[in-house]
Amino acid sequence: MVSLKHWQDSAQQLAAMGVRLPQANVEATRRAGIEQPRWIHFGGGNLYRAFHAQVAQDVIDAGGMDRGVVVVETFQPFTVDQVYRPYNCDILQVIMDEDGTLDQRILSCTAGALFGNPQRAEDYQQLVRYFESPELQMATFTITEKGYALRNAAGELFPYVAKEIADGPAGAASTMGIVAALLLARYTAGAAPIALVSTDNFSQNGRRFRDAVLTVAQGWLAAGKVQQGYVDYLMDKDRVSFPWSMIDRITPNPAPATEEALKAQGWDDLQLIPTGSGVSFAGFANTERTCYLVVEDSFPNGRPKLEAGGVILTDRETVDRADTMKVTACLNPLHTALAVFGCLLGYTKIADEMANPHLRRLVERLGYDEGMPVVVSPGVIEPKDFIDTLITHRLPNPALPDAPQRIAQDTSQKMPIRYGHTINAYAAAGLDAGKLECIPLVIAGWLRYLLAVDDEGAAFTPSPDPMLDQLQDLLAQGGVALGVTDAAAVHAAVEPILSNAEIFDCDLYQAGLGEKIEQYFCELNAGPGAVARVLAERMA
Template sequence: VAAEIEAGPAHAASSMGIVCALLVDRFEAGAAPIAMVSTDNFSQNGRRFQEAILTIARGWLEHGHVTQDFVDYVSDESRVSFPWSMIDRITPNPSPETEAALREQGWEDLDLIKTSGPTFAGFANTEAAHYLVIEDSFPNGRPALEEGGVIMCDRETAERADTMKVTACLNPLHTCLAVYGCLLGYTRIWQEMENPDLVALIRRLGYDEDLPVVVDPKVIDPKTFIDELLAERLPNKSLPDAPQRIAADTSQKVPIRYGHTLNAYLEAGRDVSGLVAIPLAIAGWLRYLLAVDDKGEAFEPSPDPLLADLRAQLAGISLGETDPAKIHEAVSPILSNAEIFSLDLYEAGLGEKIEGMFAELNAGPGAVAATVGKYVR
């Protein structure tokens, strides 16, 4: 980014630099208003998009590549808006199952292209269910997007819809299935939905523990959203999503998917001691970090920026270790880390409970399945 700022818009190389350069062209051609709509799948995407563009624009100003008038143009939301949105459609990596099904229908040139990151192909896996909520901030007018099923609303509603999804009604359930799927040897999410104990666990997580504190965005009913997720989306065998994909970057997800809900309980003065699914999901993640499955066999954890540090913290714990003192010494620096969970789980009253659940999950081969069954049956 620093090199790009120094070089200026004519040599923009990053995606944000290219977008900013296009805005320079628009400004110089008459500065017509425009809405820069982000459908990136993360919270407050419009704000982050705007901040990225303004960072580049101000850097170009400092180096004399643009004028203050251009920066003022991009900064004025009545001229250049950055609507917030919530997008939801599960789209995993292209899978061999879909490749085979399409070949049977006569399609060609579908070879999977594997890289060190995502897998690419001439097709995409996705699902029928989809949601797109967009803040209605279009300074130059817009097409009738609502006629295509887009939910148009104000910024607060768009943010509430996103918060509903990522903190309560989808993402927490997905992450719970991801870590337990890896531990129990599953390679597809739909396979996990045939395990009644895992289904009971995420039902308790969604309906009993998340819904009581979620803020209803009104444009999507939270309970109906979970109903569809459990009945149609997660069991969909035509959507070959993998728990290993969802388990990536879990350390970056837990403050949003679990910390947010716990903070909502605490801010409302509600007792969290009776929660089961949320602490069991967190304990399952700790057990996952040992990289040993429920059969006692090693597996490769999904990429995570904190993986090496977290595994080093748990290095003294092997499968079968249940000593409370040793477990506390190993996991307490993680569970008390507000940078990971957005709160200290001991101060919240759940640290010791999670330690106990982790000990049960770690008792030996078969303990993961047995522990989940114990808590949900």
């Protein structure tokens, strides 16, 4: 048997098993990274473990960075304590090819892991020291869309954000507040430049990230907690940059099937680590081979040689086009459609959904017919090739254990990016959004999903979502349950949701889609079996 915790004792055996090993001196890069990283990553979830860590290992192996990355959690310490530290921060990356091959590689590029929240003073102070150093060049982030959110659906600051603004940097509590406080420490220590790179899935992520940090910082300025010089520092892109990015790699939660396959190959310490939530972790990260990371080349303090890790460095406009292509048209809207309908139809694997001709037709029409017409090619990736590969290889990959339940997480946070953007783009291009059929069908499917009753009439547990309770209450208060198809009752219950521009980035009634979504919802909600029937009729 071989173990990830002690892999260096079995290097020869691992090499014989075909497991790729780090090329650089592991201990030296680890020591140097713990001493002072050049790269800190916030949100050490599965995407970091499968993708950013690969980039960092490639860069280190190629001599493009002399030290390891430090991973930081701000939200909860789970991965730090239960996933990183027990494995000395090492990761087994498992790339799952369509033919069932498991391509395995040990990634030893993570030097340390911290719970960087004032709740854990020792780790937080270490993080502050890292930020005070001019040697730190960049921080990357995968903290999910909600990690950047400061306001509720009514547009008001969350109470804990209002409180941290009133309390000042010492009371930083949200991730945006913590980042603003770390930047204050950096400013005070000499104002060295830095790049803060959001690699989360939403359009213009750098702009929105910057806006969120500035909202907190300007709140502190208004409350007399910081000086103008600090805000000037944050606003100076030559000192603090927020490069935009596009990231793509379908990275499911570690799956029992992967755990079993690895055990059968001789691994003895890669059991799934229970989290008590929908997400799962393990010593391994399972992912697909295809990956893209496109980043605006704006690093005022220099950067590791990211090109050696396959990163495409380019200008902001190209990044924006690549990202818009992926998150608003050619991948993520298709994913959310499969998530919503997959949960309703009892699927647990995306590849199985792609074998359903009606679901396959739905995602083809969503992508080719409804998303693509308003996509501008980024040049660095050809949209038609991208979506062709997605539909013919990536989504149907039977080896990839991706689940609609994973993708359904936080759907309320993704609506503006995945559908609102295209609806608004139709209006901007003088096209009639009211003619769209698949986007409103998915939104109606999401309302149907919120009832938490599947197409057989059985209750299911929706994936975690910060707005779930609020949205479910609106439907319940309106008397909407499975079987309710009275148009007036449905309208009264769903109108506050569909007209809310905080949720969709547009008022769907003004966009000419509200009534159509209500009609689709009534069809989908007619009773058990209605979801499959409507899909079969409309996607014939």
